Amino acid sequence: MDAKTAKSEVTRAAIVGAGMDLAAAEGLEALTLQAVADRAGLSKSGVFSRIGSREALQKAVVEEFGRRFLADVFAPAMQQAKGLPRLDEIVRLWLARMSRPGAHNSCIYVPGAFELDDRDGELRELLLHEVTRWRAALRRTVLQAVEAGHLQADTDAEQLVGEIYALAIGLLHDTRFLRDPAAPARAAASWARLRRSYLA
Amino acid sequence: MDAKTAKSEVTRAAIVGAGMDLAAAEGLEALTLQAVADRAGLSKSGVFSRIGSREALQKAVVEEFGRRFLADVFAPAMQQAKGLPRLDEIVRLWLARMSRPGAHNSCIYVPGAFELDDRDGELRELLLHEVTRWRAALRRTVLQAVEAGHLQADTDAEQLVGEIYALAIGLLHDTRFLRDPAAPARAAASWARLRRSYLA
Numbered sequence: 001m002d003a004k005t006a007k008s009e010v011t012r013a014a015i016v017g018a019g020m021d022l023a024a025a026e027g028l029e030a031l032t033l034q035a036v037a038d039r040a041g042l043s044k045s046g047v048f049s050r051i052g053s054r055e056a057l058q059k060a061v062v063e064e065f066g067r068r069f070l071a072d073v074f075a076p077a078m079q080q081a082k083g084l085p086r087l088d089e090i091v092r093l094w095l096a097r098m099s100r101p102g103a104h105n106s107c108i109y110v111p112g113a114f115e116l117d118d119r120d121g122e123l124r125e126l127l128l129h130e131v132t133r134w135r136a137a138l139r140r141t142v143l144q145a146v147e148a149g150h151l152q153a154d155t156d157a158e159q160l161v162g163e164i165y166a167l168a169i170g171l172l173h174d175t176r177f178l179r180d181p182a183a184p185a186r187a188a189a190s191w192a193r194l195r196r197s198y199l200a
Numbered sequence: 201m202d203a204k205t206a207k208s209e210v211t212r213a214a215i216v217g218a219g220m221d222l223a224a225a226e227g228l229e230a231l232t233l234q235a236v237a238d239r240a241g242l243s244k245s246g247v248f249s250r251i252g253s254r255e256a257l258q259k260a261v262v263e264e265f266g267r268r269f270l271a272d273v274f275a276p277a278m279q280q281a282k283g284l285p286r287l288d289e290i291v292r293l294w295l296a297r298m299s300r301p302g303a304h305n306s307c308i309y310v311p312g313a314f315e316l317d318d319r320d321g322e323l324r325e326l327l328l329h330e331v332t333r334w335r336a337a338l339r340r341t342v343l344q345a346v347e348a349g350h351l352q353a354d355t356d357a358e359q360l361v362g363e364i365y366a367l368a369i370g371l372l373h374d375t376r377f378l379r380d381p382a383a384p385a386r387a388a389a390s391w392a393r394l395r396r397s398y399l400a
Contacts, residue, residue: 111317113373113376113377114310114314115311115314116377117376117377128378131377132378156389159390162383163367163370165370165373165374166370166373166390170365170366170370173310173366174362176314177316177317178331186363187362189359193363194393197396
């Protein structure tokens with residue numbers, strides 16, 4: 001990579017980073033070329049030349065969030081043995097991420113879901129695609145725990161995924177909106193209770 | 201009530217109704233006198249003369265939502281015996297409300313929470329007050345079920361309230377964003393599992 005390409009990559013990363021901050025603070029629909037240009041200290045045409053359209057910007061932000069989310073929550077858990085140890089680690093990392101104080105970009109999926117639920121269009125489809133992919137990864141992990149004999153053989157994987165997802169959303173709500181310092185402990189206790197009810 | 205007062209009451213109700221639709225579709229921060237005037241087919245000054253400031257409008261909408269929510273979910277459950285029967289009925293009615301198709305005003309609390317979580321101010325305080333009051337009512341119902349000997353004596357009421365709340369939020373997410381028709385059945389199964397783990 002030559003110096004010019006490297007500089008251009010850095011600028012692009014700064015634009016996407018500014019977009020992530022903006023999306024976390026104002027919502028995904030607040031992502032416009034102008035708003036991101038203002039935040040990144042660039043001209044609107046400078047943002048356009050590196051990112052393209054507003055839709056491309058929104059796509060870049062959602063995809064970068066997805067990469068960071070998987071890097072934080074999924075990738076490290078691959079170090080654990082297949083089955084319940086891996087599922088436990090995913091849930092632990094996910095809940096930790098949801099309750100990390102001050103992390104404004106801690107979640108785009110959940111606030112985005114409630115922002116876009118009744119707005120059909122590309123942005124909603126994009127977010128839905130990411131969330132669906134994440135739930136599928138979670139479902140595969142649950143099924144591996146069933147196959148390994150760690151969870152009950154008749155476990156409904158979709159059901160358990162929905163329950164874990166609800167638990168994570170509830171934690172985000174209680175941490176960010178209620179600002180309840182007891183929320184992470186409650187979520188951990190809730191996972192312990194849920195997990196116990198599925199143990200083989 | 202004379203005819204003029206009655207007409208004025210009807211107009212005020214129409215304004216608040218338009219505000220509820222707007223808040224459900226666009227978020228609580230989209231509630232401005234002008235936007236509500238446009239939706240209700242009135243002038244901005246007409247809205248102002250009946251409601252007052254933008255803050256008063258937001259307050260009226262959040263409070264009216266709270267009244268309807270309690271009328272749908274809490275009041276009918278008072279017909280059930282104190283304790284678990286009443287708690288069961290509240291959860292049943294709440295989940296039914298969360299998954300009612302097409303009900304755009306089905307929830308302001310949850311999308312509002314994720315919209316306002318990092319915005320300090322009167323509107324956030326107002327919503328927080330309503331949500332906190334609802335959680336307190338739920339906690340009292342749980343404690344009555346413990347006192348009646350229906351739930352385990354060492355039940356952590358705050359924990360169970362958080363778990364029920366997470367379940368309801370998860371259902372809203374899966375119904376409105378994923379548009380998954382299986383979501384209500386999953387939420388009902390989730391409550392059955394959770395409830396069982398607390399039974400005396």
